[in-house]
Structures are given as C-alpha cells and as structure tokens.
Amino acid sequence: MLITGENGKNPEPGTALLLAAAPAGKGRLIDAASVLPALAAVPADILAGTAGAASATVIELADPLDPQTVLTRIRAAAAAPGPLHLYLAGQLHVDRKQRLLHMALARTAPATLRYTGLPWHWLAGEIKARRPGSTTVVLDLVADAEAWRQVTGGHIGLGDGTRVYGRIAPASGRRRVAAPVHLKAVAGIWRSGARPALPELHGQAAAQAAAENGPDGALLFGVTTAGPAHTHAPHAQQAPHAQAHAQAPQTQAHIPGHTPAPLPVAVPVPGQVAVPAAADDAAPPRASGAEPAVPAEPAAVAPRAPGAEPPQAPAAGFAPGTQPPRSDPHPAILAAARAGRHAEAAAAAAARENEALRLHGPGSVQVLHWLEVRADLARLAQHPARSCELWMTAADVRLGRQQTADDPDVEAAVDRAHHQWEQIRDAARARRLAPALVALRRRVPGRQRGALRLLQRRLEQLHEERPGTLPAAPTR
The missing domain is CATH 1.25.40 (Serine Threonine Protein Phosphatase 5, Tetratricopeptide repeat)
Structure with missing residues (x-):
C-alpha cells in the first residue's frame, strides 16, 4: 500500500517503509501484521519523520512472500537521498547452512529459510549505503534461540550512521504468539496527538510494552528515558545517534508513484527463442x-x-x-x-x-x-x-x-x-x-x-x- 500526504508547508518530503511479516501456522512467533492498522492511522508525515512536510510517502508490506520483492522495495526506499524511517515487525531466525540471520516472511519454514526469508545482511547493506544520520529503524521483533544468541552477540548491526529504536525479545518457550507491543504503543502515542522526541517516545513505548508484556528480557534500542522498561530489560543498550526527532536531517526525497512492480506476459519477438507452450x-x-x-x-x-x-x-x-x-x-x-x-x-x-x-x-x-x-x-x-x-x-x-x-x-x-x-x-x-x-x-x-x-x-x-x-x- 502506498500513502502520500500533501497537507504540510515544509517542501521537503519524507519516506517510511512498514514491513510486517511472520509465517502462517505453528511457525508464527509474533502476530506482526496486527500493528499495521494502528500505524496506518498515523499521519504519513509523522511516520516519515518530517512533520509538516509537503508530502510523505509510506510503503506498506503486509506479510510479503518473496525476499527479492521485499529487497526491491527496500532498495527503492533507500534510494531516496533524504531521511528514511523503517518500521520492522516480525521474527528472526538463523539458517542451518550458513548460520546467517534472516527475517521470516509469510511462507518461511525452517527448511526453506535461506530461500523464503529476508537475509538480514541484505537489509543492512541497503541501509549502510545511505548517508549517515539519514536513516531511522524501529524494531519490534522476536528471535528464536539461535537468532537470540546472534542478536545479543552484536550481529544486528545496521551501521554507525543509523538510529535504531525499539525492542527484540527472545521467543517465549510457551508457544505463545507475541504481539508487536512496542510499535502499537508508538502508534497509540502518536494517535493521541503527542509528538515527543524519538528517545522519549520510545522510552514511553518501552515502558508501556513492559507493563503489558511483563518481564521478558527484551533487548531495548535507543531508549534513554529511565522507567519500568529498563527493569525488565537487563541487556538494554543505547543505539548510535539516538538524538531527538527534531534533529533528523530534513532532506529526504519523495518517491513519486512508487508501487510494486507489475508482472509480465511474454510475447515471442524476433531474435528470441520460444519454447512450445503446454x-x-x-x-x-x-x-x-x-x-x-x-x-x-x-x-x-x-x-x-x-x-x-x-x-x-x-x-x-x-x-x-x-x-x-x-x-x-x-x-x-x-x-x-x-x-x-x-x-x-x-x-x-x-x-x-x-x-x-x-x-x-x-x-x-x-x-x-x-x-x-x-x-x-x-x-x-x-x-x-x-x-x-x-x-x-x-x-x-x-x-x-x-x-x-x-x-x-x-x-x-x-x-x-x-x-x-x-x-x-x-x-x-x-x-x-x-x-x-x-x-x-x-x-x-x-x-x-x-x-x-x-x-x-x-x-x-x-x-x-x-x-x-x-x-x-x-x-x-
């Protein structure tokens, strides 16, 4: 889904990409897509981090199936020269062969993770190529046991020039499907009309998530406000460049008319070889x-x-x-x-x-x-x-x-x-x-x-x- 708002006075637009994905069935650890209606109710310029901008583009990926398609969308958003906000809700796993971190998509299963999940290094590579300070990533993720070891071992890096907020929680051993409580809290604060600076915003959201979820040992990112959230997050860490929202560079570019690419119907043409159809x-x-x-x-x-x-x-x-x-x-x-x-x-x-x-x-x-x-x-x-x-x-x-x-x-x-x-x-x-x-x-x-x-x-x-x-x- 693409949303473009054009009701502000600031001529500099912003871009936000919302990716919420989790496998169907018993492999689901988090109901990731449940946060999208709440985020969709937030004004586009707020999601994109450019309140009052002339236009803001929001790209929404709800339970996508194909990692290459997701990469195409991320690359298009990352190509914008100005500020970019990425909101990620889902679950993390490690593939069996290369031991690399992946974000699961709708059709991901343990045996096919390498082919049906989004490799984390693909995402990191697109973000690291951007101008330092122009990218903000908000995480609300659940990690299985192996992925949790990598996350707590420092393998989640998205580059020193990227602001990271939110939480990654270890998967519950009770086979309980988690909720994206942090992002829902963020959306709720924004929908109330409040516009706190990012560290304060995510401090409040972390506190609400801790109150709702109870002690779950989640790893927190970018939270600078002391509160109940820290009591339940012994591994809390400060994300790099966690400056206030108002300090985000205001040069982000609009991606006009960005929509998922269409799919083809082949017509044999001279100079090409066609195989007889069934x-x-x-x-x-x-x-x-x-x-x-x-x-x-x-x-x-x-x-x-x-x-x-x-x-x-x-x-x-x-x-x-x-x-x-x-x-x-x-x-x-x-x-x-x-x-x-x-x-x-x-x-x-x-x-x-x-x-x-x-x-x-x-x-x-x-x-x-x-x-x-x-x-x-x-x-x-x-x-x-x-x-x-x-x-x-x-x-x-x-x-x-x-x-x-x-x-x-x-x-x-x-x-x-x-x-x-x-x-x-x-x-x-x-x-x-x-x-x-x-x-x-x-x-x-x-x-x-x-x-x-x-x-x-x-x-x-x-x-x-x-x-x-x-x-x-x-x-x-």
Whole structure:
C-alpha cells in the first residue's frame, strides 16, 4: 500500500517503509501484521519523520512472500537521498547452512529459510549505503534461540550512521504468539496527538510494552528515558545517534508513484527463442470482431541483456538467460515442477537466484534470469497472483537497468504479468495488484492494441462484482 500526504508547508518530503511479516501456522512467533492498522492511522508525515512536510510517502508490506520483492522495495526506499524511517515487525531466525540471520516472511519454514526469508545482511547493506544520520529503524521483533544468541552477540548491526529504536525479545518457550507491543504503543502515542522526541517516545513505548508484556528480557534500542522498561530489560543498550526527532536531517526525497512492480506476459519477438507452450496454455479462440486483448500466456521467452547475442535454444521449457558453467539445472527444476513438486522446484530456483545475487549482485542479468524462472514456475504451479507479482518485479528491474519501455524483454514481462493477473480468481488479491499493473501498463503499453483499455475495463468489472468473487476473464 502506498500513502502520500500533501497537507504540510515544509517542501521537503519524507519516506517510511512498514514491513510486517511472520509465517502462517505453528511457525508464527509474533502476530506482526496486527500493528499495521494502528500505524496506518498515523499521519504519513509523522511516520516519515518530517512533520509538516509537503508530502510523505509510506510503503506498506503486509506479510510479503518473496525476499527479492521485499529487497526491491527496500532498495527503492533507500534510494531516496533524504531521511528514511523503517518500521520492522516480525521474527528472526538463523539458517542451518550458513548460520546467517534472516527475517521470516509469510511462507518461511525452517527448511526453506535461506530461500523464503529476508537475509538480514541484505537489509543492512541497503541501509549502510545511505548517508549517515539519514536513516531511522524501529524494531519490534522476536528471535528464536539461535537468532537470540546472534542478536545479543552484536550481529544486528545496521551501521554507525543509523538510529535504531525499539525492542527484540527472545521467543517465549510457551508457544505463545507475541504481539508487536512496542510499535502499537508508538502508534497509540502518536494517535493521541503527542509528538515527543524519538528517545522519549520510545522510552514511553518501552515502558508501556513492559507493563503489558511483563518481564521478558527484551533487548531495548535507543531508549534513554529511565522507567519500568529498563527493569525488565537487563541487556538494554543505547543505539548510535539516538538524538531527538527534531534533529533528523530534513532532506529526504519523495518517491513519486512508487508501487510494486507489475508482472509480465511474454510475447515471442524476433531474435528470441520460444519454447512450445503446454496444451493447457493454449489461448481459446476469440470471436470475430472482438476487442483486441492481451494474448494468452505464451511460451517462455529467453531473457537477454540489451545488446546481447540471441540466446541458444533453452533447455526444457525455461529461458536460459545466462547459463551457469556447470551442469544445467533447468531440466531438473522443470521436471520437478511438471511432476507436481512445485515447492521443490521453487526452492531450487530461489537457491540459484540467491547464489547469483552473491556472485553478481542485485539487478544483475543472472539474478533477473532466475527471478523470471520463478515467475514461470509460479504459473506452472497455478499461482497466478504470485506469478504476476514476480513478473512485475522483473519488469521493474529491467526498467531500472535502463531498458526502454519498448524493449522486447520489458514488453514480454508486462504482457505476462497482465495475463497472469487475468487468471486470478480472488477478487481482493486482484484489486490489490491492479493499481501497480495499470501504472506499469501505462508505462509499457506493449504491442497489443487496446491492452490498457481492456485492463481498465476488467478492473471496473472487478469493482462491480460481489466481494470475494471474480468471474473468469472474457473469452479471447
């Protein structure tokens, strides 16, 4: 969700990113998303730390699924040259192989943490690259036993130039789902009309959290006001640069129209290799004289960087992109997907993407390739919303690499996103994705005449339907 407030006199805008995530089921340690309604009721300029600014941007991520998508949102927010406020509610774990700290997302499980959780060093890397003093992070996290050892051992560092407030608590051994009490207290104080300086604000919030939660040994950050919270937090520490809120640098930049990137529908183009589509992907016939529409999901198109040589024929259904020098993993991944082992296939592709990220960096052709592979795997698993989100992210990354709106790979990504969006039967989910897709389609109209008009008409129909239902898209 994107909120922009424009009711102040100060011309300098602010940016806030709210990330609340926790796994579903018995792996949940904290009801992270329960704090979002309270924070959403706080004025945008207060959340962004620029009270009275001309505009303030709030980016909300509620139980996101994909770490790469979350990284894209964090990177976009961190790219703003002015002050940035990050609010993090969730839980911390350590992966079994590399022993690295991760923040769990909605689909995280112990066995898949490396692929489905957000690596903490990704977050730290984006923050540390910012100008010192321009970033404030507010934590309300729960850590399992291994993560707690790392947190108390000093592995939570976000850079000396970052102000850190809030709390990290050890997980309860009673399998009790915790509440984000610190952030709820912060939201409550702000909603009351009070505007204390940040150290005082978080001191009050810590005291309220301690009164509500009882002694839980939480590690406190940035709390300078003495009070009950310290009685229950023997490990309390002072975060660097814990100056008052009014001292925050007031140069933050507005991110105009920042929305989740749309997802693509591929259209084979000259110079690219297409794999024959499966029989169940064939487009139904379109009546003569019917309105032009986005084509049904075509065969996968091999992604390639601008100016690169046309790719060789891909292996077994996936675009090759930049093939690794060792044995080609694509056939095994596709075989798992075709055999119905979709989680296994997705985890393998995510592992390759993470490896590419370590070797080649964010936004590289190698990372982009595996992102598009995962989008196609989501299509095969019949998860159109997920596929749509991933394809939109791929289109956004390509545009961020300075590929033009009429680049065949960009057009293919947007077309695939459009097609997958039309397959979504959950009306609420379709409505959430629609604004980003419309914005992307306006930027990348594609080669199919009337695609934007058809999307807008479909969106109007969606809003007219009874909540929770969505009829099938018109026959093409």
